[in-house]
Amino acid sequence: MVVLPQAEPIAGGFGVCKDGVSLLAGSGSGAVGTSVEMERAIEDLKHDLVLKFLSSRPSIDVLRVQIIKTWGFSKVPMISFMVNHHVLLHLANEKHYIHAWAREGRVVAGCQFQIFNWSANFDVNKEPSIVPQWIFLPDLPLHLYRLNCLQSFATGFGRFLGTDNATLYCTRATWARMCVEVDL
Numbered sequence: 764m765v766v767l768p769q770a771e772p773i774a775g776g777f778g779v780c781k782d783g784v785s786l787l788a789g790s791g792s793g794a795v796g797t798s799v800e801m802e803r804a805i806e807d808l809k810h811d812l813v814l815k816f817l818s819s820r821p822s823i824d825v826l827r828v829q830i831i832k833t834w835g836f837s838k839v840p841m842i843s844f845m846v847n848h849h850v851l852l853h854l855a856n857e858k859h860y861i862h863a864w865a866r867e868g869r870v871v872a873g874c875q876f877q878i879f880n881w882s883a884n885f886d887v888n889k890e891p892s893i894v895p896q897w898i899f900l901p902d903l904p905l906h907l908y909r910l911n912c913l914q915s916f917a918t919g920f921g922r923f924l925g926t927d928n929a930t931l932y933c934t935r936a937t938w939a940r941m942c943v944e945v946d947l
Contacts, residue, residue: 801883808853810860811881814871815890816848821872826850829872834863849887850876865895865924865942880944892947895924900939908933913941921945 821829826842830852838855845851854860869876879891898920907913908930917923922944929935 805883808881810854810857812852812854812860812863813845813879813881813885813887814850814852814876815879815887816850816874816876818848819874820844820848820850821874825872833868833871834866836862845887847887851881861924864944865897867897893944894947895942896920896945897940897942900941901937903939905933905936908939913939917941917943 823842823844827839830836830842831839836855836859838859840855840859841853843851843853852863854863864878864880866878869878877890878895879885880893882891885891898917900916907916910926910931913926913930914923920943924942924944926939926941930939930941
């Protein structure tokens, strides 16, 4: 009989043991891998987001067509159904990830959704506290509309994700806008 080491549990039945070996337990069986392998597996999903549909969830084909048609990606994202109206969106690169994460529209194919950042600790039964938030900066002097200035301002709130075109190209001089990842 083999006795597996005791693991510190995290979401999804995954645990990390003190000796650097990871354990994935489910339905009575287990799989073991090194923490390096687990880090690589997590790294593969670093550009992933989770869409949580509030009532109904469109079919995967409808989702794919609508996202490609309206979100402006140069590469087609991989879309996977999860449980409880959740959908995993695997994006091709950081540019696509930030574009989707900072996206204002929260309706696709007529279905409203919330958007969350995927992590190894993601649990479909709990809403993460990290969210993208658009921040308005009324009467900001025009010379401060520069990206480096906005990024500096953003550090007071969280991680800078981007800005809108009107701010970027200074076509609306009455107020600036930036999107920041914040931990509520």
